[in-house]
Amino acid sequence: MLSLAAVVLLLLLGLDRQFGILGPRGQLLDHLAILPQWKFFGQSQIGSDPHCFDDLCLLARISPGEGKAGSWQEVLWWEDRPITHTFWNPLLRSRGAVGEAMANLTITESNDEQQVLPTALTYLTVLRQCLDCLPTDDGMAIQFAIAATRGRENRLVSLRFLSAWHTP
Amino acid sequence: MSPNFLLLRATCVLLGFWGLINAAQWFADLRQWSDGRALGWDLQRLRRGRLYRANFSRCLYNSTGLSILAGIQIITSVALMVTPFSVATIALLGCFAVATLLLALRGGPDGADKMAMVVATGALLQSFGVSFGEQRLVLAGVLWAGGQLTLAYFASGASKLLLAPWRQGDALEAVFSSYMWGHRCMAAIVRDRGTAKLLAWLVMLPELTFPLALLVPFNWLCAILALFFLFHMAIAVIMGLNHYPWAFLAAYPSVLLLGQWLRSALNLN
Numbered sequence: 001m002l003s004l005a006a007v008v009l010l011l012l013l014g015l016d017r018q019f020g021i022l023g024p025r026g027q028l029l030d031h032l033a034i035l036p037q038w039k040f041f042g043q044s045q046i047g048s049d050p051h052c053f054d055d056l057c058l059l060a061r062i063s064p065g066e067g068k069a070g071s072w073q074e075v076l077w078w079e080d081r082p083i084t085h086t087f088w089n090p091l092l093r094s095r096g097a098v099g100e101a102m103a104n105l106t107i108t109e110s111n112d113e114q115q116v117l118p119t120a121l122t123y124l125t126v127l128r129q130c131l132d133c134l135p136t137d138d139g140m141a142i143q144f145a146i147a148a149t150r151g152r153e154n155r156l157v158s159l160r161f162l163s164a165w166h167t168p
Numbered sequence: 169m170s171p172n173f174l175l176l177r178a179t180c181v182l183l184g185f186w187g188l189i190n191a192a193q194w195f196a197d198l199r200q201w202s203d204g205r206a207l208g209w210d211l212q213r214l215r216r217g218r219l220y221r222a223n224f225s226r227c228l229y230n231s232t233g234l235s236i237l238a239g240i241q242i243i244t245s246v247a248l249m250v251t252p253f254s255v256a257t258i259a260l261l262g263c264f265a266v267a268t269l270l271l272a273l274r275g276g277p278d279g280a281d282k283m284a285m286v287v288a289t290g291a292l293l294q295s296f297g298v299s300f301g302e303q304r305l306v307l308a309g310v311l312w313a314g315g316q317l318t319l320a321y322f323a324s325g326a327s328k329l330l331l332a333p334w335r336q337g338d339a340l341e342a343v344f345s346s347y348m349w350g351h352r353c354m355a356a357i358v359r360d361r362g363t364a365k366l367l368a369w370l371v372m373l374p375e376l377t378f379p380l381a382l383l384v385p386f387n388w389l390c391a392i393l394a395l396f397f398l399f400h401m402a403i404a405v406i407m408g409l410n411h412y413p414w415a416f417l418a419a420y421p422s423v424l425l426l427g428q429w430l431r432s433a434l435n436l437n
Contacts, residue, residue, distance in 0.1 A: 001304060004307060007308045008311070010312070011315045014319055015319060015323075018319070018327065019323075019326070030282075031272070031273060031276075031282075032269065032285075033269075033281075033289070036283075036316065038321075039323070039327050040320075040328075041339070042323075042324055042326075042327030042330075042331065042334065044327075046333055046334070046339055047330075047331040047332060047333060053339070053343050053345075053348075054346070078347030079347060081347075081350075081351055081406075085410060086401070086405045086408070087410055088410065089408045090193040090194075090196035091197055091200075092408060092411075094197050094200040094275075096278075097207055097275065097276060098207070100276070124211055125211065125212075150346075151345045151355075152345055152347070152350075152355050
C-alpha cells in the first residue's frame, strides 16, 4: 500500500511541477526522472522570445599572425535532414549540447558591449568546438562568431555573438 | 499467461530496443565526449553540482567509463529482449536503469531518456510484484509508467496551449521551417498560415485530452495509442528525434493495463 501511495503522491507532485520554472533542486528531480517535467517545445520562453527557433551557426576564423585574419569557416551548421535520421542519428546529442551552449551564450551575452568572462563554461565549450574543427599552430589565433538565420527563404544572417581572439 | 505478465514482457522488449539504439548512438559519437574535446569531462565537470565535482565522476565519465556504461546498456538491453522473464529480470532492469541514468546525466537527459527511466522504474516495480506475488507492487509500477506517460502528453499539450505563438500556429511554423528542427517538406506545408494553425491545434488538442483515452474501451485505446505512435514516428522523420518513439512505445503496455483497471474500477466494462 505504501508503494502505491508513494506513486500517487509523486504523480500529483509531478502534475504540480509541470507549469512552474524549476529551481536547481527541481531540476535535479527532473533529471533523475523522479519528478520529470514534460514540455516538448512548450517552454515558456517561446511566448516571449520570437528568435528561439532561429538556426544558430558557429563560424570561426584563424589569424596566422601580424594582425591578419583569415576568412570565416563554418564549424557547426544545419542542413536538410536526411531520411536516415529517422532511425540513426548519433550526432543528435553532441550537436544538441554544443548548440545549447551556443544558444546560452547568445542569451547571456546579448549586450554587445559587455565583455565575456573567458572562464564561462559555455564559452569554453564553444571555443573548444572551434579548436577541434580548425586546429591551429603555434602563434596562430582563433576567433569565433555565432550567426543566426531564420526560415528557408530569403534568409537574412544576423550576428549574435563575436568572441575575442584566442591563442591556444 | 496473465495479461500483466505479457504486457510486462512487451515493456522489457521495447525498453531493450530503445536501449540498443541509445547505447549504439553513444558508441558512435564517443569521440566528441572524450577529454580534450568540447564535451569532454575535463571541461564539463566544471558545471555546478555535487555529481559533477565528485572524484568518481572523472572515472565514470571519461571515454573508457562511457564505453563501459554504453556496453552495460547494450548487454542488458539484449538480455531484456531475448531472455524469458525470471527473477534475473529484476537485476537486468536494475542495471539497465542505472546505466540509462548515468548516461543521461552525462549528456543532459532529454525527454526520451526520462521516459525510458520512468518505464524502467515502473517495470522494476512490476517485476518485483510478479516475482513475489504482490499485486499492489504491479499496480504501483503500472500506475507510475502509465501515469507519467499520461501526464507527459497532457502537460505537453497544456503548456503549448498556454502560449499564444502555439495557438496562432507561429511556433509550429518556426519549428518546422528551421533547419535544426524542421524538414523541407513540412516547411513547404506550414508556409500557409491557416495550415500551420490547424496542425498546431491537431498536436495540442489530442495531447491535452489524452487522459480521457484511459476511459475508452481497450480496442479504442489501442487505436489511439497507435495514432500517437505514428505521431512520434512523424516527429522522428521531421525532427530527427529518432529514439523518442521507442521510449514512449515502451510505456504503452502500462497505459493499456492502467486503462483496463480504471474502467473496471469505474464499472465501465
